[in-house]
Amino acid sequence: MEDFIDKLPQMDLMRSEKMTLVQLIIPVESSHRCITYLGELGLLQFRDLNADKSPFQRTFANQVKRCGEMSRKLRFFKDQIDKAGLRCSPRHELEPDFELGHLERQLADHEHEVLEMNSNSEKLRQTYNELLEFKIVLQNASGFLVSSNAHAIGDETELHESTYSNNGFIESSSLLEQEMRPEPLNQSGLRFISGIINKDKLLRFERMLFRATRGNMLFNQTPSDEEIMDPLTSEMVEKIVFVVFFSGEQARTKILKICEAFGANCYPVPEDTTKQRQLTREVLSRLSDLEATLDAGTRHRNNALSSVGYSLTKWITMVRREKAVYDTLNMLNFDVTKKCLVGEGWCPTFAKTQIHEVLQRATFDSNSQVGVIFHVMQAVESPPTYFRTNKLTNAFQEIIDAYGVARYQEANPAVYSVVTYPFLFAVMFGDWGHGLCLLLGALYLLARERKLSTQKLGSFMEMLFGGRYVIFLMALFSIYCGLIYNEFFSVPFHIFGSSAYKCRDTTCSDAYTVGLIKYRDPYPFGVDPSWRGSRTELPYLNSLKMKMSILLGISQMNLGLILSFFNARFFGSSLDIKYQFIPQMIFLNSLFGYLSLLIIIKWCTGSQADLYHVMIYMFLSPTEELGENELFWGQRPLQIVLLLMAFIAVPWMLFPKPFALRKIHMERFQGRTYGVLVTSEVDLDVEEPDSARAHGHQEEDFNFSEIFVHQLIHSIEFVLGSVSNTASYLRLWALSLAHSELSTVFYEKVLLLAWGYENILIRLIGVAVFAFATAFILLMMETLSAFLHALRLHWVEFMGKFFHGDGYKFKPFSFALISDDDE
Amino acid sequence: MGFLVTTLIFIVVGIIAALCARICCNKGPSTNLLHLTLVMTATVCCWMMWAIVYIAQMNPLIVPILSETE
Numbered sequence: 107m108e109d110f111i112d113k114l115p116q117m118d119l120m121r122s123e124k125m126t127l128v129q130l131i132i133p134v135e136s137s138h139r140c141i142t143y144l145g146e147l148g149l150l151q152f153r154d155l156n157a158d159k160s161p162f163q164r165t166f167a168n169q170v171k172r173c174g175e176m177s178r179k180l181r182f183f184k185d186q187i188d189k190a191g192l193r194c195s196p197r198h199e200l201e202p203d204f205e206l207g208h209l210e211r212q213l214a215d216h217e218h219e220v221l222e223m224n225s226n227s228e229k230l231r232q233t234y235n236e237l238l239e240f241k242i243v244l245q246n247a248s249g250f251l252v253s254s255n256a257h258a259i260g261d262e263t264e265l266h267e268s269t270y271s272n273n274g275f276i277e278s279s280s281l282l283e284q285e286m287r288p289e290p291l292n293q294s295g296l297r298f299i300s301g302i303i304n305k306d307k308l309l310r311f312e313r314m315l316f317r318a319t320r321g322n323m324l325f326n327q328t329p330s331d332e333e334i335m336d337p338l339t340s341e342m343v344e345k346i347v348f349v350v351f352f353s354g355e356q357a358r359t360k361i362l363k364i365c366e367a368f369g370a371n372c373y374p375v376p377e378d379t380t381k382q383r384q385l386t387r388e389v390l391s392r393l394s395d396l397e398a399t400l401d402a403g404t405r406h407r408n409n410a411l412s413s414v415g416y417s418l419t420k421w422i423t424m425v426r427r428e429k430a431v432y433d434t435l436n437m438l439n440f441d442v443t444k445k446c447l448v449g450e451g452w453c454p455t456f457a458k459t460q461i462h463e464v465l466q467r468a469t470f471d472s473n474s475q476v477g478v479i480f481h482v483m484q485a486v487e488s489p490p491t492y493f494r495t496n497k498l499t500n501a502f503q504e505i506i507d508a509y510g511v512a513r514y515q516e517a518n519p520a521v522y523s524v525v526t527y528p529f530l531f532a533v534m535f536g537d538w539g540h541g542l543c544l545l546l547g548a549l550y551l552l553a554r555e556r557k558l559s560t561q562k563l564g565s566f567m568e569m570l571f572g573g574r575y576v577i578f579l580m581a582l583f584s585i586y587c588g589l590i591y592n593e594f595f596s597v598p599f600h601i602f603g604s605s606a607y608k609c610r611d612t613t614c615s616d617a618y619t620v621g622l623i624k625y626r627d628p629y630p631f632g633v634d635p636s637w638r639g640s641r642t643e644l645p646y647l648n649s650l651k652m653k654m655s656i657l658l659g660i661s662q663m664n665l666g667l668i669l670s671f672f673n674a675r676f677f678g679s680s681l682d683i684k685y686q687f688i689p690q691m692i693f694l695n696s697l698f699g700y701l702s703l704l705i706i707i708k709w710c711t712g713s714q715a716d717l718y719h720v721m722i723y724m725f726l727s728p729t730e731e732l733g734e735n736e737l738f739w740g741q742r743p744l745q746i747v748l749l750l751m752a753f754i755a756v757p758w759m760l761f762p763k764p765f766a767l768r769k770i771h772m773e774r775f776q777g778r779t780y781g782v783l784v785t786s787e788v789d790l791d792v793e794e795p796d797s798a799r800a801h802g803h804q805e806e807d808f809n810f811s812e813i814f815v816h817q818l819i820h821s822i823e824f825v826l827g828s829v830s831n832t833a834s835y836l837r838l839w840a841l842s843l844a845h846s847e848l849s850t851v852f853y854e855k856v857l858l859l860a861w862g863y864e865n866i867l868i869r870l871i872g873v874a875v876f877a878f879a880t881a882f883i884l885l886m887m888e889t890l891s892a893f894l895h896a897l898r899l900h901w902v903e904f905m906g907k908f909f910h911g912d913g914y915k916f917k918p919f920s921f922a923l924i925s926d927d928d929e
Numbered sequence: 930m931g932f933l934v935t936t937l938i939f940i941v942v943g944i945i946a947a948l949c950a951r952i953c954c955n956k957g958p959s960t961n962l963l964h965l966t967l968v969m970t971a972t973v974c975c976w977m978m979w980a981i982v983y984i985a986q987m988n989p990l991i992v993p994i995l996s997e998t999e
Contacts, residue, residue, distance in 0.1 A: 115958040117966060521963065525970040533978070586975060590982055606986070607993055621994035627931050628986035631979065640993035650985045657981055712988025 111675075119499055121515045121676070124455040125489035125916070130465070131479040132438075132447045136472035141431045141919075143464045148920025149457040151490060153450045154437040164436040172210060173429035179213045180422050186220060187415050190408055206428060209421065216414050223407040230403060234396045235334060236371065239302045239345070241389045242330045243373045246347040247300040248382050250326045251375065298351045299361055302330065303370035305344040311368045315350060318360045324351040349375075427921050434919050450483070452490055452916065458482075489514045492916035498575045499524060505576075509901045510911025515676065517669045519905050526662065526904075527896055528579035533658065534841035534892040535580070537849055538588025539595040543885055544581035548574055580893075590632040591842070595880070596849035598635035605629065605636040647846075651839040653705045659835025659903070660694075660702045663828075666907030667691055673908055681766055689759035690824055690907075696748040696755070698832050707737045724749060760821040764814040771808040831903045837895050845888050852879045932983060936976065943972030 128150075132140050144150050156164055164170075303311055312325050326349045333342035348370075350361055365372050376382055438449040453461055465478040491512050495503050499520065505527070506512075506520045535541070551558070551574040558571050570577070592598040606629050607622040622636060629635070633650075637643045667690055674682035704717055715735040723730060724745045732742055856879065860872020905911070917923070950964040 115962055118959045118963040120963070521966060522970055525967055525974060529971075529974045529978075587978065590978055617995045618997060619994070621992040623992060624989060628983055630931060630935065630983075632982060634986060634993075636993045639996060641996045642991050642994050646989070646991055646993075650982065653985065654978075654981045658977070661977065706984065709984045709987060712990065714990065 117521065119493055119495065119503075119521050120518055122489075122491040122493060122512065122518070122913075125452050125492060125514070126455050126458065127483045127485040127489070128451055128453055128458070128461075129479075129481055129483050130447075130449045130451070131441070132449065132465075133474050133476045133478070134445060134447060136469050136474040136478065137435060137438075137447050138431065139472045140465055140468040140478060141434050142427070143468045144461070145427065145431060145434070145919055145921045147457075147460060147464050148918050148922055150451045150453045150461060151916055151918045152434055152437050153452070155439045155448070155450060156437060165440065166432045166435050169206070169432045170429060170436070172206070173425055173432060176210060176213055176425045177422070177429070179217050180418065180425060182217065183220070183411070183414050183418060184422075186224075187411050187418070190411055192408060192411055192415060209424070213421075216410070219410055220407065220414075223403065223410065227400065227403045227407065230396065230400050231335075234393070234400060237389055237393050237396060238332070238334055239371055240373045241386065241393060242332065242334075242345070243300050243302050243347050244375055244382060244386045244389060246328045246330060247349050247375045248379065249328065250300075250349040251298070251377055251382075296351055296353050297358065298349050298375075299358070299365070299372055300347070300349045300375045301365060301370050301372035302345045302347050303365075303368060304336075305329070305346050307368050307370075308346050308348075311348075311364070311370065314364050314368070315361060318364055319352055319357050322352065322354075322357065323361075325349075326351075426924055430919070430921065430924055451919075453918075454492055454916075488913070490916040491515075491913040493518060493520070501573050501576045502527065504572075505897065506900075506905075507915065509905065510909070511913045511915045513910045513913040516910055516913075517673050517676075517908060519669070519900070519909055522665065522669075523900055524579070527900055528576065528583045530658075530838065530896040530899055531580045531892050532583035532587040533654075533838050534895060535584045535845060535888060536587035536591040536842055537593045537595065537845065537884075538585045539593070539597075540849075540880070540884055540888075541581050541584030541586075541588050543880075544577060544584060544889070548578035548581050552578060580889075591846070592633045592635055592638075593846060593849065596638075596846060596853045598633075598638040600635050602629065602631040605634050607634060607636040648839070648843065651842055652836060653709075655835045655838040656698075656832060657702050657705065658838060659832055660698050662835075662899075662904050663694060663831060663907060664691075664699075666904045667694065670908035681763055685763040685766065686759055686820075689755040693752050693755040693759070693825065694828050696752045698828060700745075700748050704737060711737065713737050756821065756825060759824065760817060764810065764817050767813055768808065768810055827906065831906070834903055835899065837899070841888075841892055841895055845884070845892075848888070849880075849884060852876055852884070932980070932987075935979070935983070939972060939976040939979070943968060943976075946972065 130140075161167060161170075308327065312327075315323060315325060327346050328348075330345050330347055334345055335341070336343045352358065352361060362372070376385060435447070438447040440446070441448050462480055465480055469477050491514050493499075493503055493512075502524050503518075503520045506518070506523060512518050532541070551571055555574070563571060588594065589601070606624050606626050608625055609617050610620070610623055621640075621642065633647070637646060667687065670690075671683060671687045674680075674687060701717070701721060704715075704720060707713070708715060708717065715737050720732070720735050720737075723735075728746050728749055729742070736742075853876070857872055857876040860868050860875070863869065947965055947968045950968055951961060954964065955961065
């Protein structure tokens, strides 16, 4: 048996790939190229040998800074392109070998150009705005001046009566206006200031002017038809044209200061109408010129941006790669002669030849005289964990990794999870109608796989797409379990033959009181369809599903224990086998394995024994006669034996292991407790890796109490956990009951109820409500719920039996893995 | 009798599935072992589910009592 297990090849995903610690000695001239090629290969995880240095003390800090500066410029270009609303499709042209300095100069030139163009167009736009405002003021203020000219000889009271509307302007006069004596404009020194101001500042402006001039002013305003772009906020704001009539020099300075404070722009409007018209014509022509210039400027800038935009994504990728290469180079050490860089890293053992080839290619390409030295080192610390997954197993591996990354070379639960996870999901979801819907969804995702993998999806869609194979398997198992539970949207079918139950006599008179009888062999596949809708359906199915959950749970926990046995065998720890695996197996199976056996015997014999009673009284009074609870001959002595075995197993898993460990430790270090500091230096004739020198030696003090407490916790956890974990599997029953009941309610109380009416509208509404309820509650909520609970069963109940999960994941230096928003 | 026959059917289906997996994706001994493990696990899970439900119905303690329908 042992030989057979040993002769089997190592299963693919079961244990982490073997990793080796390698040391690279790279001559400086080929270092950049080496790292670039290694990045393309993506199978080496570098160790940071300069972890204690700050980012500024490192060798290549300057280059990293330059890369950072370049990526800032690239981001600037991207912003500008987005703001200008251009869409550039990348033009694929093969550029010659990429050189950092060359790209830097190019980017600096482009940036300079774009910044210059931006500032020019800023200035132009400002001038354009001013002219536009001037034009508006001219157009609207002329209306005031005409009217005030006409009214100069009129009465004072007419000032607040406006008889004509020119572009819908409102004439509002100040309150003390009536006492003011109107004087002809030119003779009495009544002057005016015209300008334009933001609409929201108007009221305060007017009040301020009123207070400052003590009411000796006339304020006219009219809104402008056009909106003007505010240069600061780049938004269109509404402006109001105003004209202030006043007298006196002091008032003028005050008003001008107030205008400045409120950001109102004043433009001089000539009183003469011909001059006005001339000025308006001039302004209009200048405006059109400026518009043309602005357009030309924008087009020129857009051209420059497009030419940048073609290569933008390529440049961004290149700069990111360069930065990654320099970051990696920063992890290496210069050796004594300053001519070589020394690096250490982890790589999978199978990749050693590939890395060797890559390094040789890099040496050749960089025309270096000296080759790269590449050799294996002894590792002090534990290697990273690496599983080679394909797209099917990747999702399951990630689910397991979410709980904890497996320790180096311990058994990987993902191997069994590929099947047991969808299976347990299906036990809780069992309905082949819903399973078919899930299957359709999964097939859609699988069919559009290639297209969807290149697109950028939203976070929800990305999760769904990432788990497409999980959903596919879940759907297949759900269909199977649905056929077993015989539920198609909660409706049973007679697919596998007729029911095993029939009426006692032809009149079926007592079918509603005593029930049917079973007249032949059980229904060949799944639950008999006669159960649906009967009064005893729930008691029967509950009993069935609870026992099923216990049986499935004990099987999965035993599988976990067996995996712990294989782990112990792999690591050569016979202590674990003798003092942990065996007592654990005995304890679990003598109590709960026995319960499973009783369940099966009760089913096979149809005995009326009460299993609760049997189990509880096995503990309370084991020597008592069983009476009608006896399922098989010899049950009482067997129970006593099993109870004794369980009692012995508890101290067996608690005491021997810490004492055995202490004995081993004493034997190993006998007489060496004082010699540790001296001899350990001499002992190591193997080259010690750079990084380990920093850690120092791992000779820890053997702390017996700590080991003992650890073992105590482990044992108590197992003993108490065996009860709670077994009970935890009852969630399989609970969720499948919930699913079945929800589905029955929706079918009977929505669909059938609505179908009972003759009205087509009610039927349609019923179908719609049924569809929505099925899709959202059953397909989405129940899926998530069953997903979560199956996950919990795996993480805690299954993996708790053997999984340590304190490893770290293998993260190779690879260009493919550099994320998009990694700045 | 029906139990044994159907169990045999499950075993046969499992063997056929394992052979199909071996024929379709034959990628070296370690990967083959992985595929075999997956097929075996799936067969065992499916058989257990069926067997539990079948055995539970062999000697039932209660029978369906029809409920009053309107």
